[in-house]
Amino acid sequence: MYTNTIQGVAPSRLDDGFKLKPLSQRLALAHAALLGFAVCLPLQASAADKQDAAQLAPMVITGVAQESPIKVVTDPRIPRQPVPASDGADYLKTIPGFSAMRSGGVNGDPVFRGMFGSRLKMLTNGGEMVGACPNRMDSPSSYISPENYDKLTVIKGPQTVLWGAGSSAATVLFEREPEVFDEPDYRLNGSLLVGSNRRFDRSIDGAVGSKEGYLRVLANASKAHDYNDGDGDRVPSRWNKWNTEAALGWTPTDDTLLELTVGRGDGESRYAGRGMDGTQFLRESVALRFKQENITDTWAALEAQLYYNYADHIMDNYKLRSITKPAMATQVDTRTLGGRIKGTWQWDAFELVAGVDGQTSEHRLRARTGSSPMMGRTHSNMAKDAEFNQWGAFGELTWTLTDSDRVISGLRLDRHKVEDHRDYLAHRRAIPTCPAASTSCFANPTANKNRTETLPSAFVRYENDLQAIPATVYIGLGHAQRMPDYWELFSASNMPIGKPPTSYQPTAFTTADPEKTTQVDFGIQYSQGPLDAWASAYVGQVRDYLMFVHTGNNSQVDNIDARIMGGEFGAAYNFTSNVKGDMSLAYAYGKNSSDGRAMPQIPPLEARFGLSYEQGDFSSAALWRVVAAQNRTDEGRGNVIGKDFGPSSGFGVFSLNSAYRLSKSWKVSAGVDNLFDKKYSEHLNLAGSPDFGFDDNPTRVNEPGRTWWTRVDMSF
Template identity: 80%
Template sequence: MSRQTTQSVRPTQCFKLTSLTQGLIWAHAALLGCVITVSAQADELQLTPMVITGVAQQSPIKVVTDPRIPRQPVPASDGADYLKTIPGFSALRSGGVNSDPVFRGMFGSRLKLLTNGGEMVGACPSRMDSPSSYISPGSYDELTVIKGPQTVQWGAGSSAATVLFERGPEQFDKPDYRLNSSVQVGSNRRFDRNIDGAIGSQEGYVRIIANASKAHDYNDGDGDRVPSRWNKWNSDFVVGWTPGDNTLLELTVGRGDGESRYAGRGMDGTQFLRESVALRFKQENLSDTWASLEAQVYYNYADHIMDNYKLRRTAAGKMPMATQVDTRTLGWRIKSTWQWSDFELVTGVDGLTSEHRLRARTGGAANKMGRPHSNMVKDAEFNQWGVFGELTWLLTDNERLISGLRVDRHKVEDHRDYLAMRRMIPTCPESASCTPNPTANKNRTETLPSAFVRYENDLQSIPATAYIGLGHAQRIPDYWELFSAAGANGSWTDTPSAFVSANPEKTTQVDFGIQYQQGPVEVWASAYVGQVRDYLMFTYTNNGSQVENIDARIMGGELGGSHRFAPGWKADASLAYAYGKNSSDGRAMPQIPPLEARFSMSYEQGDFSSAALWRVVAAQNRIDEGRGNVVGRDFGGSSGFGVFSLNTAYRLSQNWKVSAGVDNLFDKKYSEHLNLGGNDAFGLSADTRVNEVGRTWWARVDMKF
C-alpha cells in the first residue's frame, strides 16, 4: 500500500460549486465512509511523531523531503511557504499567502518549478498569482530541489534551481484502500482541511486529493492589523491503470480557486482559478539495456481576476478597477533511460506552448468585472521545444561523472497593437497615452544551449561524499520581462521596446560541496560561484519600470548539520548566505536576501516529540535603491531580527497524531527584507515594509489508514 497524504476540499459560499467539484466532494464522503466501516489493515503505516523545523540536504546537490509532514512555522498554505523551510530559500512577501519563492537571490523563471513534470504559468503581469500560489504542498508525495544549473532533464532556463513537486503511483498488492486526512486550526481564524484517499488493486487505482485553507487578517508584533486574509481550495482526481508490474498509465484532472487580499499591492486577487489535465505513461524493463520509457502531456489553465473594491474599500480619489488575465499552457515530454554496467543515459525531447490573454476595458463603470471572459485579447504567445541528454558514468565504485546537454528552440510572438504606460490595456482608448506597437504581430526566435558536468566522489578516508560541478544555462526573457516593463530606454512610447531590447540571460556557475555522516553526526555544505551575462534587471522610476541587461557576479552557499548528542535529543543548525554584485556599474545587486541562520533542538521519545526553533536573520545594507525585479525593488536597508518558536506532537496511535505549536513566541515585531512595501489604500507607505505575523498558535490532527 502506498503512503501519501493530502488535503480535503470544502468550497465555501464564495465559490460556485461546479459539477466536478460536487462529484469530488461526494466521492470524499463515500471514501471516508468506507474507512469508518472497514477496520484498518495497514499496521505498518505509522504517522511520524515529529514536526519539521528545517530541511537538510539529502544527497550531493539535491534536497529531498516529504511535503506532507507538518513543519514549523505554521504548516504551509502554498508552495513558496513550504520552500522557505529549505536553507537558501526565501520569499517575496506581499501578505499572508501567495508569496513568490527566491533561491540564492534568484527569482522568477530562473527557478524551474514543476508539478508532476508539468509547468504552471501564472497570468498576472506583476506575478500576483506566482506559479507557487497554485501549489498545495500537502497534496504531493515528494519535494525535490536540484541546486544550480546541474540538470537538463526538466526544461529550459533553470539557472538557479529546479523544484519538483511530485506524486508517485499507488501500489496495491490486493484490493485495498488507504486514507490520509488532517484538520488544522490556528490564530487569525486559520482553518485547513485536507484529504488524500485511494482505492485500488494490482490492476489500477483511483485517488482523490483535495484541500481547503483560509485565514483572516493577521496582527503583527505590535498588535496592528495587516490586510492578508485568504480563502482557497484545490481538488485533484487521479485514475491509474497498472496492467503489469512494469506499466503505468495515469490520468489526472484538477481544479482550484481562491481569493486573497494584500497589504502590499494596489489590487487584491479575487480569483485564482486553476484547471489542469495530465496524462502520463511509463514502461519499465523494456530490454536488458532499455530501462524505461516515459511520456506525458499536460494542460494547465490559470484564470486570474484582480480588483480594488471587492476585498477592500476603494481609496478616496481612486476609481474602482478590475483586470482579468489568463494563461493556457500545453506541454509534453518523452524520456528514455538506458543502462549499462558503467553508464546510465537519459535522453528525451520536451516542449510547451503558452498563450497569455488579458481583458480589454475602458474607463468608468466598465472597469468593474461584468461577464467573465468577455473581450479577452491575446497579447503574447510562447513556444518552446528542446532535446536533452544526461549521462552518468561510474568511473569506479566510489566515483561518478555526470554530464548533460540540451538545446532549446524558442519562439515568442507579440500580439499587442499598442505600447502604453497603462500596459494592462491591449487596445488604446482615447484616455491613454500610447503609440502603435512597431513589433505588433511579429515574433523573435532564439536557439539556446545549456550544459553541465559534475564530479562526485564517495570519499574513503571519511564517510562523506564530495562534489564539484560546472553548469551553464541560457534563459530566454519570460513574459514579465518582455511585456510587463518598458525597454532599456525607459519609455513605453519609444522604440525599442523590451520585446526587442531584452537579451537572453546567460549563467555560468560552479557548484561544490560535501556531505558527511557518521553515527549521530551529519554535516553538509554546498556553495556556488557564478557569473551572469545579460542579467535582466528592473529599474523603477516615477514613470513605471524598465528592464535592461547588465552583467553580474554571484556567490554564496548553505551549511548545516545535526548531532544526536543524547538518547532522544537532537540539535540542528543551518546557515544560508547569498551575495551579488552588478559588475556593469560596481553596485550591489538588488533584492538579495540577508544572511540567515536556523537553530533547533528537538526531543523524541516513543510517541512524543517536542522542538524549539530559533530563526535569526541579519540586517541587509547591500542594496541598490529603486532596482529589483518585476515584483519587488530595494527601497532601503533592513534590520535584523530573531524569532523563537515551539512545537510538540503526540502519536495517539499508529493512525492518529496531534501536533501543536506557537510561532513567534515573544510576539516580535519584524519584517522581511524582500518585501513589496505597503499600499496607501490601507494607510501604508510604499517605502514601509509590511510586517510579519505576531505570536501565532496552531493545532493539527492527522489521521492515516
C-alpha cells in the first residue's frame, strides 16, 4: 500500500494567474451555499421580471438514457453526479457503456465497451484534437471542457460514416449551436462550483448579437488539490486548468451561417499512476465553418469546415513532486489541420448526405534530458518523428420505406499515408543521435519511409416503428477498417522484447496491420405511459485487433483476432407525478480468439440505480452505482497506457444531490458523492507510482472518498 504522506511539491505555476487564497473544505462549502442563497434571493424578483430569461432545469443528472436507435444525446452544461466533470472522459462516464482509464483526479482516457483510443472518434465542433504524449497523458478528451458545448452526441458502433475514418467503437460529438437573435439582444450564462479538496470551478458563457450576426465568448477554469480515498489516505491528483473560446458568426439570411472560432487553454496535473506529471497542456484552436440551407427544392444544405488544432504538452518528474532520482522532462507537440465539405439532398423517400474530408497531423518531440530548469520550455531541438495524412469520401443514404420503416446505409473510402521521420530508435522513443558504441539504440530501418493504406468502411441499418406497441426496433451491420494510430505505430518498443538491437528488427511501423471490425448492433426503444425503456446490444469480430504486450518497461504491438459482445439496458418509471426511478446496466465481453484468452482491459458489469423527487422548483435524487468484480483478465496485456495486473474487486457507491431553482435565472445544486466514504478502485486503472510511496507490486490507484460539492448556476 501507499503512505498517507505526500511529498512536498513546488507551487503551481498556474496559480499565479488566479491569485486565490486556498479555502478549507468546510469554509469553501459554506461560502458556496451562502453565495448561492445570499446573492440569488435578492435577485429572484428582478430576474423573474425578465420574461425571456432561460429557465434552468431544477435537477442534477445522474445518468443518460438512449434517445433514439444507436444514439445518445444530452446537454453537457447540466450539472452531473458524481461531482460535475472537468474534462471529456469524466463527463462521458455518466453514459452507460463508458468507463475511463484512471490514474488520479483528472485527464482519464475514455473507454467504450472495452474499446480504447482512436477506436473512439472524438470531435469538437466537427474538428479533431489529437494529443501529443506517447503515453496519452494528454488524451484528446483532456483538452475538452464539457461546459463549452451545447450538445453531446454519442453514436454507438460502426453505424455512421459521416465523421471521419476508423470509428469502430463509437463516434462522440461535442457541438456548439449557432446563436439566434431576432433583434439586438444578449444572453449570459455562468456557474460557480466549490467542493472538497479545494475544488473550485467557474465558467462564463455570453453572447451578443442581432439578426445579422453574433459574438459568443466562453471561459472556464477548474482546479483541485489532492483527494483522500475512503481510508483517508492522500492520493496525488491536483490539477489546475483553464479554457477560453470566442465565436464570431455572420448570418446575412436565415439560411446562411459563416462562423469563425478561436480558442486557447492550458493546465497542469500530477498523477498518482504515472512516473511523470503534466506541467503544460497548451491548446490552440482555430476553426471556420460555413452552412447554407434550402439551396433548391432537393438540395437541402451545403456545409464546409476548416480547422487547425495545436497541442503543446510538457511532462516532467520534478515540478509537481519531490524525487530522489534524476530529474527528467519531455516536450511533445502535435499540429493537426483538417477539413470537410458535405451536402444534403432530399427527395420524397430518400435523403443523401455525401462529401469529402481530409486531415494532416504532424508530431514532434524533444528527447528526455537532464534537470535543466529551462528544459521543455523552448522549441529548440524539437524534431519531427511522425506525419499522418488521410483523405476520404463518404455517403450516407436514408430510405423511408413507409411511415414506420427506414433503411439507413453508408459507405466511405479512406486513403492513409504515414511517414516515419525517426533517424534513431531506443526502445520507447526516438532519439536525436546514437553513439557508435551504444548497445541501447540503433539506426531506424524505416527512417524517412512511408506506408499507405486504402481502407473501406460501410454499414446498413433497418429501423421499424412497431404498430402493436409504442416502440422502435433496429438492427444494423457495420464494418470499419482503422489505420493504426500514432501510439500503435510509434509508442511501442521498437525492438522485440529481450533482444538486443544487433541486427535489423522490424518495428511496429511495418508490422502493425490495420484493424478490421465487423459488428451487428441491435436494440429497442420503448415509451408508453409512466415507463420508458431501451436496450442496445452488439456482437462482433475484430480481425487484426491491435493489442499491447507489456514486459517491464517495454511494450510491443501484436495483431490478434478477437470476438466481442455486450450491451446496455436502461429504464425509467414514474411512480407518481413527483417520484421517478431509473436504472441502467452495461456489460462488455471480449475473447482473444487467436489464443483463447480473455481480452484485456475490459470493464466489468456495471449497474446504476436512481431515485428522484421533484416538486415545483425543488428536486432531490439518490444514485447507487454498483460495479461487479472482474476476473476475466490477461496480465501484462492491454493498451498503450494500461495493462491488466490481476482481477479487481466489486464495489458499490451511494451518492445524493439536491437542486433548487430560485428563479427563472438562478439555481443552486449540491451533492455528496460516495456518501459512506467507501474505499474502492476502478478496474481500468494504472498502478501507483513509487514516487508517492506505492508498493513496487502493482497497486491500483483508489478513487475519492466522501466528496461534497455545491454549484450555483445563473442564466439571463
